[in-house]
Amino acid sequence: MHSTIQEVTERIIERSKATRAAYLAKIDKARGQGPHRGVLSCGNLAHGFAACNQDDKASLRSMTKANVAIISSYNDMLSAHQPYESYPQLIKQAVHQVGSVAQFAGGVPAMCDGVTQGNPGMDLSLMSRDVIAQSTAVALSHNMFDAALMLGICDKIVPGLLIGSLAFGHLPTVFVPAGPMPSGIPNKEKARVRQAYAEGKATREELLEAESKSYHSAGTCTFYGTANSNQLVVEVMGLHLPGSSFVNPGTPLRDALTRAAAVQATRLTDLGDNYMPIGHIVDAKSIVNGLVALLATGGSTNHTMHLVAVARAAGYLINWDDFSDISNAVPLLTRIYPNGSADINHFVAAGGMALLFRELLDAGLLHNDVNTICGKGLEQYTKEPVLENGELVWKDGPKTSLDTSVFSSVKAPFKPDGGLAVLNGNLGRGVIKTSALRDGKTHIKAPAVVFEDQFDLDRAFKAGELDRDCIVVVRFQGPKAIGMPELHRLTPPLGVLQDRGYQVALVTDGRMSGASGKVPAAIHVTPEAYDGGLLAKVQNGDIIELNAENGELTLLVDEDELARRENKLADINNHLQGMGREMFAGMRATLTGAEEGACSLFATQVQNV
Numbered sequence: 320m321h322s323t324i325q326e327v328t329e330r331i332i333e334r335s336k337a338t339r340a341a342y343l344a345k346i347d348k349a350r351g352q353g354p355h356r357g358v359l360s361c362g363n364l365a366h367g368f369a370a371c372n373q374d375d376k377a378s379l380r381s382m383t384k385a386n387v388a389i390i391s392s393y394n395d396m397l398s399a400h401q402p403y404e405s406y407p408q409l410i411k412q413a414v415h416q417v418g419s420v421a422q423f424a425g426g427v428p429a430m431c432d433g434v435t436q437g438n439p440g441m442d443l444s445l446m447s448r449d450v451i452a453q454s455t456a457v458a459l460s461h462n463m464f465d466a467a468l469m470l471g472i473c474d475k476i477v478p479g480l481l482i483g484s485l486a487f488g489h490l491p492t493v494f495v496p497a498g499p500m501p502s503g504i505p506n507k508e509k510a511r512v513r514q515a516y517a518e519g520k521a522t523r524e525e526l527l528e529a530e531s532k533s534y535h536s537a538g539t540c541t542f543y544g545t546a547n548s549n550q551l552v553v554e555v556m557g558l559h560l561p562g563s564s565f566v567n568p569g570t571p572l573r574d575a576l577t578r579a580a581a582v583q584a585t586r587l588t589d590l591g592d593n594y595m596p597i598g599h600i601v602d603a604k605s606i607v608n609g610l611v612a613l614l615a616t617g618g619s620t621n622h623t624m625h626l627v628a629v630a631r632a633a634g635y636l637i638n639w640d641d642f643s644d645i646s647n648a649v650p651l652l653t654r655i656y657p658n659g660s661a662d663i664n665h666f667v668a669a670g671g672m673a674l675l676f677r678e679l680l681d682a683g684l685l686h687n688d689v690n691t692i693c694g695k696g697l698e699q700y701t702k703e704p705v706l707e708n709g710e711l712v713w714k715d716g717p718k719t720s721l722d723t724s725v726f727s728s729v730k731a732p733f734k735p736d737g738g739l740a741v742l743n744g745n746l747g748r749g750v751i752k753t754s755a756l757r758d759g760k761t762h763i764k765a766p767a768v769v770f771e772d773q774f775d776l777d778r779a780f781k782a783g784e785l786d787r788d789c790i791v792v793v794r795f796q797g798p799k800a801i802g803m804p805e806l807h808r809l810t811p812p813l814g815v816l817q818d819r820g821y822q823v824a825l826v827t828d829g830r831m832s833g834a835s836g837k838v839p840a841a842i843h844v845t846p847e848a849y850d851g852g853l854l855a856k857v858q859n860g861d862i863i864e865l866n867a868e869n870g871e872l873t874l875l876v877d878e879d880e881l882a883r884r885e886n887k888l889a890d891i892n893n894h895l896q897g898m899g900r901e902m903f904a905g906m907r908a909t910l911t912g913a914e915e916g917a918c919s920l921f922a923t924q925v926q927n928v
């Protein structure tokens with residue numbers, strides 16, 4: 320085991336002793352005796368299976384058959400989630416064939432960040448994760464279940480489902496993916512047309528044509544953003560069947576994997592002798608495994624918050640130094656857009672998850688003494704699923720990359736480190752993803768140009784006010800201010816400035832998309848400007864130095880001058896009303912800082928004494 324990975328794991332265990340112990344006590348208490356619906360009254364139970372057919376009623380009454388909860392984030396808004404429409408029927412049939420029952424316990428909301436990007440709805444994006452976690456709890460609180468299946472893929476949905484299911488960590492829980500859409504036009508071509516449009520060199524029709532050829536059918540978008548990062552992390556944490564993350568939707572293999580996932584959940588319940596609840600799978604080692612795989616593949620920066628919140632839901636306290644130390648210890652093994660021109664389908668063709676497990680296990684970068692939904696250890700995850708005469712079987716995966724331009728090796732990586740750096744300085748702490756940066760773009764010192772709204776930056780760009788070396792500061796984008804939206808639509812104008820040869824960078828207390836990459840961006844800066852962060856004192860022309868090599872983010876203004884300055888007051892009312900945002904004031908006020916996961920769910924309620 321790599322010494323740094325071991326050391327980070329041990330310090331997470333040490334700092335989380337009390338919170339993890341409390342968590343385990345909570346889920347052991349919830350385990351109760353026998354099937355959980357056994358504690359319900361006859362009235363409760365009758366309500367719970369009133370709509371079931373006679374067979375299922377008999378099975379549920381018997382208390383000896385497993386009842387599996389289906390929690391689904393199906394909707395038609397996310398191309399990634401549309402395939403879930405047919406899954407409940409598939410799952411119920413599969414579970415029925417093994418003598419158990421599955422009930423659709425509840426739906427959870429899901430926002431497509433691609434639809435809301437650059438629009439008011441994006442202000443709800445991060446908070447929707449916590450709503451998804453709460454919605455998962457509402458569904459499981461019927462307490463009729465012996466296991467659960469989580470149907471979710473995209474950005475905040477998997478983190479929300481993980482947080483919600485960990486609150487019911489006594490239940491065996493299997494995550495059910497649906498897979499990526501087939502490849503469309505290359506993501507780099509899509510990005511080229513966007514930049515051309517930003518410069519007025521492409522028409523809106525040409526832009527829509529390119530976008531529609533990139534996002535063209537059901538399935539997850541093919542760039543390596545937060546959605547595909549979610550799949551990879553959940554599989555490495557042992558919550559998917561081996562190799563199921565990136566099998567395309569609407570294929571016989573995908574359907575076979577969905578049925579098999581449902582049956583696997585019935586095998587892990589407390590009714591048999593193979594009980595394996597999610598709270599015993601998600602432990603410090605599986606969380607560190609998820610971090611290793613995320614960072615070894617240049618995964619989404621959003622996980623510097625989501626995985627913090629997920630870990631907290633399992634009783635673990637992790638921080639950005641854990642991310643940074645692991646990033647420095649793992650090599651960059653893949654080049655998937657935005658960290659290259661390949662997409663997730665090319666990653667699969669080059670070796671996919673089976674090869675990733677193989678490379679990381681052989682290099683001692685993954686803990687192998689872990690629990691998974693398929694038993695102990697990760698060896699089975701070096702295999703990949705195939706249909707043989709209609710039967711789902713697993714075969715040894717590739718031992719070496721089938722396309723070294725997409726998937727390298729630990730011995731000859733694309734970069735010696737994972738390409739995520741933590742920045743520290745008088746402006747606070749932030750993160751920067753360097754895996755997608757061109758050489759020479761990791762250290763920039765330039766005058767600040769300050770914005771308090773991403774749309775103002777657009778106007779300044781179009782007016783030619785940014786055609787110079789500059790560090791654009793977009794502040795009052797943090798959790799407590801406006802809910803920490805993604806500012807991904809800034810990538811095309813900033814990319815144009817970079818291509819014109821200017822030294823340009825972004826500094827913000829907001830987020831970027833997992834699909835953002837080419838422009839150096841110090842993001843998630845905490846404390847946020849709205850909450851006393853020094854960003855609130857930055858003025859146009861101040862010199863800022865962003866240095867990802869030594870991890871510094873510094874406002875080069877002397878202390879006396881800063882002491883004389885007042886914090887700028889935020890003018891954010893236009894972000895607090897409309898599109899439902901007025902209903903989230905309470906949640907915004909309780910969101911923790913970015914490094915604590917920007918989460919509203921772990922405030923301990925002080926007992927009224």
Ligand SMILES: O=C(O)[C@H](O)[C@@H](O)[C@H](O)[C@H](O)COP(=O)(O)O
Binds near residue numbers: 432433544546833
């Ligand atoms: O974190 C992410 O991965 C993004 O939120 C992603 O889910 C989002 O949909 C992007 O906006 C898509 O990229 P484009 O906006 O470039 O299509």
Ligand code: SF4
Binds near residue numbers: 397432540
């Ligand atoms: S990857 Fe992003 S754009 Fe694609 S479906 Fe998911 S949320 Fe929407």
